[in-house]
Amino acid sequence: MTERKPSGERFESWVDRQIREAIERGEFDDLPGLGKPIPDIDRPYDEMWWVRRKLQREGVSALPPALALRKEAERAMAEAMRADSEDEVRRIVADLNDQIRALMRRPLPGPPLTLLPYDVDEAVRRWREERRPR
Template sequence: MTSPELPARFYNPYAFEFDTETVIALLADRHIRQAIERGEFDDLPGSGRPLDLPAQHDPDWWLKGLIKREGLALLPASIQLRKDDAALDDLLDRLPHEDAVRREVRQFNERVVRARYLPPAGPPLITMPRDVDATVTAWTARREARAEEARRQSSEHTSGTLPPQRRRRRPARWRRRG
């Protein structure tokens, strides 16, 4: 089968050598194409739904895995500072003393001021720095209120206003034999 426009010396049917794997792949491809033409793959379960491929096929699989594993959120500075501002009181309530509270509020204020000097990336920055003394005063009031609540619950428990708890008896099989 030589082409009429090419001389016979340019076509050599023995010039191509196929290894076994290539031949098998070509035959498999041919059989699959014939099955598609016959319509044998038309009514398979799950047709039309996306494939659930492993993450290794994604070029960013490592970065996405790190973000998911570490629970990181990549948000614009304005949104991240809003979230941090909303959660700051709960964070401060877990701190043991006033110096740690002051240090945490100062660090928050530094991040807010630093974000004001950056070019905006996302929504506008509406978070304002906090007044350190006012925040410490509010922290002290919350701490005293929690301590008072704990004292009140402790006094209710010891004064007998709560019903006495019944002691459970062990079943006979658990009792010690002496």
């Protein structure tokens, strides 16, 4: 829509005409989300919605490092329990332990880190226990 509103024509009727002509040309056909509900339409208004959505899309955490690592630890341990092999369990727990040790070496903003490295052999024992036929 590059056309300018003609002088003397009411703005509302000019806009309505532009929309009607675009509909007639089929420019609104096959738009993404056509026929689907608008996401979060029932949520209360939040003027920072676009910032939150951008952070979520980019995978940026607004949590302090200690809390973000605690959340990551829960995810990693659940992943370890679903692993297909002992080697995979050991790798997942070792990677998590590396992250914990790295965070332990530096001062953190926010709450203190209360996580200690996990016992890899204990994780493997729990993994075996969950796999054992009952």
